[in-house]
Amino acid sequence: MARSDYLFTSESVSEGHPDKVCDRISDTIVDAYLGAMPEARVACETLATTNRVVIAGEVRGPSDITNDYIAHLARLAIKDIGYEQEGFHWETAKVEVHLHAQSAHIAQGVDASGNKDEGAGDQGIMFGYACRETPELMPAPIYYAHEILKTLTAARKSGETGLLGPDAKSQVTVRYADGKPVGVTQIVVSTQHIESHAGKELTSHDIRAIVEPYVRKSLPAGWIDDKTIWHVNPTGKFVIGGPDGDCGLTGRKIIVDTYGGAAPHGGGAFSGKDPTKVDRSAAYAARYLAKNVVAAGLAQRCTIQLSYAIGVSKPLSLYVDLHGTGEVEEARLERVLMDVMDLSPRGIREHLGLNRPIYARTSAYGHFGRAPEADGGFSWERTDLAGAIRAALG
Numbered sequence: 001m002a003r004s005d006y007l008f009t010s011e012s013v014s015e016g017h018p019d020k021v022c023d024r025i026s027d028t029i030v031d032a033y034l035g036a037m038p039e040a041r042v043a044c045e046t047l048a049t050t051n052r053v054v055i056a057g058e059v060r061g062p063s064d065i066t067n068d069y070i071a072h073l074a075r076l077a078i079k080d081i082g083y084e085q086e087g088f089h090w091e092t093a094k095v096e097v098h099l100h101a102q103s104a105h106i107a108q109g110v111d112a113s114g115n116k117d118e119g120a121g122d123q124g125i126m127f128g129y130a131c132r133e134t135p136e137l138m139p140a141p142i143y144y145a146h147e148i149l150k151t152l153t154a155a156r157k158s159g160e161t162g163l164l165g166p167d168a169k170s171q172v173t174v175r176y177a178d179g180k181p182v183g184v185t186q187i188v189v190s191t192q193h194i195e196s197h198a199g200k201e202l203t204s205h206d207i208r209a210i211v212e213p214y215v216r217k218s219l220p221a222g223w224i225d226d227k228t229i230w231h232v233n234p235t236g237k238f239v240i241g242g243p244d245g246d247c248g249l250t251g252r253k254i255i256v257d258t259y260g261g262a263a264p265h266g267g268g269a270f271s272g273k274d275p276t277k278v279d280r281s282a283a284y285a286a287r288y289l290a291k292n293v294v295a296a297g298l299a300q301r302c303t304i305q306l307s308y309a310i311g312v313s314k315p316l317s318l319y320v321d322l323h324g325t326g327e328v329e330e331a332r333l334e335r336v337l338m339d340v341m342d343l344s345p346r347g348i349r350e351h352l353g354l355n356r357p358i359y360a361r362t363s364a365y366g367h368f369g370r371a372p373e374a375d376g377g378f379s380w381e382r383t384d385l386a387g388a389i390r391a392a393l394g
Contacts, residue, residue: 002324007185009173010141010260014149015081015364016166016192016241018248022046023363024081025055025074026250026272031357032073033061034274038355041102044272045250046074048243050087053078056098057272067097077360082157082166087244118346119311121277122268126308128286129263130294131301133181136381137291138369140181141174142260146365147218148172148189152211161210163202165192167241172219183223187215188231192241201237208232257367258283263303271363275354276345278308282315284380285348287368289337293320296386298333298393300325306343313344328393336392340385352379 013020025046033040040061047054053074059065079090130137148170155161171188174181189211193202211232216224242248251269255261268279275281290302299322307316318338320330341351349355358377362370370378 002179004176004179006176007173008139008141008176008262009171009186010139010145010255010262011169011171011188012142012145012149012256012260012365013170013253014153014166014168014191016083016168017253017364018048018167018243018246019250019252020248020364021048021078021081021083021243022248022250023253023271024077024360025053027359027363028073028077029055029070030272030274030359032065032070033059034355034359035357036062036065040274041276042272042274043102043277044099046248046272047250048088048248050244051089051093053093053095053243054098055096057100058102059099060102067099070097070099071095083242085165085242085244087240088242118276118344119313120282120308120345121310122279123309124268124279124282124307125266126268126278126282126286126306127258127264127266128283128288128290128304128306129259129302130287130290131262132294134369136369137294139259139262141172142256142258142262142366143369144174144184144219145170145172145260146369148187148215150365151214151218152189152191155214161214163194163197163210164207165194165239165241167192167238167245183225184219184228186229186231187224188234189215190233190235190238192238193233195237195239204233204236207238259368264305266305270367271359275349278306278345278348281345281348281352281354282306282308282343284352284354284367285341285343288352288380288382288385289341291381292383292385292389293322293333293337295383296390298327298389299323302326304337308345313346315343318343332393333389336389340388340392354379 026044029044030042033042044057075090133140134143156164168191173186175183250272270280273280286304290304293302301323303321305319320334353376356376372378372381
């Protein structure tokens with residue numbers, strides 16, 4: 001029997017977190033290739049440390065996307081995030097680019113040829129999840145951890161909070177009663193800041209005074225009370241941040257990117273990969289299906305697993321778990337979902353319109369729980385398949 005009263009915690013990190021800087025650069029490069037050639041192939045990894053960025057990986061695309069241009073895109077991404085510090089500056093950091101042609105052996109398994117459809121770019125398992133805890137059908141802890149940092153970032157970039165830096169982390173512990181989120185018992189915010197203001201060194205107390213109104217604005221009314229425990233910059237100073245403070249790598253924040261630990265994760269990262277890579281596209285498809293199942297009123301919670309083999313176009317399996325909240329048999333729903341959407345790599349890309357430059361925006365504050373955008377961004381967050389699923393179930 002599922003527990004009904006418990007605490008659950010999720011964390012988020014800002015776009016200035018070292019790993020997220022790397023995700024942003026890698027996805028900016030994916031966008032550059034897809035914008036120039038929708039069928040381009042990209043597997044791009046980025047490392048960032050004190051005044052140095054290293055970009056490596058495999059690509060197949062137009063030759064006019066040069067290493068110099070890629071380095072320029074990396075600098076623009078760092079500038080947009082807001083890094084103009086002595087230890088990490090968009091203009092002075094050394095940027096090395098080591099991209100080479102995609103392996104012919106991988107390409108032969110993935111590319112369509114003759115009667116063979118495009119195969120998956122690798123083996124693996126991918127999960128999607130949705131629940132009724134928020135209007136966006138996301139788990140509450142990760143959703144509100146993201147909201148805190150999105151609100152702080154907007155304030156920083158607008159100039160409202162000029163004392164804060166780009167690097168930040170949040171964490172919320174949500175209290176559940178009768179299976180529903182009702183409040184927060186602990187809030188953690190660590191944010192980079194300038195060392196002093198008006199001749200005085202900034203303390204954790206000063207930073208809390210800055211961030212608390214934005215945290216309260218980000219959470220539902222009544223969720224914070226006099227019993228809520230706050231931890232704001234609990235170690236004290238946080239002046240040295242970003243890649244100057246910690247080395248960053250693409251793909252190290254996969255739980256932040258998905259469901260905050262409230263659902264399984266297949267293990268594959270998203271950023272830096274074009275949509276032929278099922279680590280990314282099939283995870284989006286699984287979220288799309290799970291969200292539409294919940295939106296169709298068929299369950300309060302839904303987890304979906306997909307599995308693939310390299311070079312094979314159709315998924316090896318589709319598994320549905322409605323966590324005891326379903327209005328339909330899971331085995332029957334599995335058959336219906338395979339019928340209402342083509343889950344081959346090509347089918348996913350065409351159904352969700354993934355061969356577009358829409359990925360840099362996904363690199364921070366989660367790939368899920370975001371509003372679908374007019375140019376096709378976050379298309380996997382649509383609920384336009386709910387009616388077809390209901391109809392197929394009769």
